[in-house]
Amino acid sequence: MINCSVCQTENDQYSTICKKCGGFLQNRVPNLDLFDVLWKIIENPRNAFRMIMLAEHKNYAVFLYTLSGIAIMFAEFWHFKFGDRVENILLIFFLAILIGIPLGIALCPIASSIHWGLSKILGNKASFRNSLGITSYSLTPIVISLLFVLPVELLTFGMYFFTFNPPPITIKPISYILLIGLDIALIIWAWVLLVIGTKVGNQISLWKSILISSLVYGFLLFGLMAGGEFTLKMF
Numbered sequence: 001m002i003n004c005s006v007c008q009t010e011n012d013q014y015s016t017i018c019k020k021c022g023g024f025l026q027n028r029v030p031n032l033d034l035f036d037v038l039w040k041i042i043e044n045p046r047n048a049f050r051m052i053m054l055a056e057h058k059n060y061a062v063f064l065y066t067l068s069g070i071a072i073m074f075a076e077f078w079h080f081k082f083g084d085r086v087e088n089i090l091l092i093f094f095l096a097i098l099i100g101i102p103l104g105i106a107l108c109p110i111a112s113s114i115h116w117g118l119s120k121i122l123g124n125k126a127s128f129r130n131s132l133g134i135t136s137y138s139l140t141p142i143v144i145s146l147l148f149v150l151p152v153e154l155l156t157f158g159m160y161f162f163t164f165n166p167p168p169i170t171i172k173p174i175s176y177i178l179l180i181g182l183d184i185a186l187i188i189w190a191w192v193l194l195v196i197g198t199k200v201g202n203q204i205s206l207w208k209s210i211l212i213s214s215l216v217y218g219f220l221l222f223g224l225m226a227g228g229e230f231t232l233k234m235f
């Protein structure tokens with residue numbers, strides 16, 4: 001809640017003008033600067049999500065989803081041991097980008113809508129634009145995984161990162177466990193950011209935010225697994 005300094009009326013936390021007298025409450029953020037927000041997400045996620053809520057345009061939302069789509073495709077190729085089906089790493093690389101970009105763009109409205117729908121059921125402040133901002137910027141750790149962890153995985157294991165024969169864990173066990181552990185930690189961090197973003201953005205309780213975030217992840221994980229399984233049957 002934010003109180004009007006002129007008439008003392010209580011206004012919504014993200015209002016820019018007073019609903020009663022029209023007095024000035026706070027500045028609207030016209031645009032989001034990508035690196036500024038990403039850094040704030042790492043440093044102080046609550047403040048970062050507040051800034052995202054006040055932003056007129058949820059800049060870079062589709063871009064963050066696109067990069068995450070590419071990360072998801074690499075994860076799918078890893079999970080389904082795609083390396084046993086194709087001969088070279090360049091093809092995996094090419095396919096991950098080729099399929100990952102449209103996948104990420106498609107996931108943007110899908111995941112935002114699921115988040116919006118659940119937030120609407122469990123809260124009342126929800127809007128599609130807010131869900132778009134919350135879900136996209138919560139993907140920051142996934143983007144970090146793509147840009148910083150994946151290159152190390154590819155340089156360390158090459159093609160064998162995606163094979164079952166031989167399993168990559170037998171080649172360099174410690175590196176493998178560390179890298180996969182790091183990826184798991186980054187995914188958990190993304191989920192935690194979604195919880196924080198949902199709580200701050202939709203102004204609802206922690207438990208409702210945990211429930212919404214878990215359901216969003218559950219739906220997406222199920223969809224991506226089922227989609228991967230279905231697509232591989234066609235190969």
Ligand SMILES: [Zn+2]
Nearest residue numbers: 004007018021
């Ligand atoms: Zn007022």
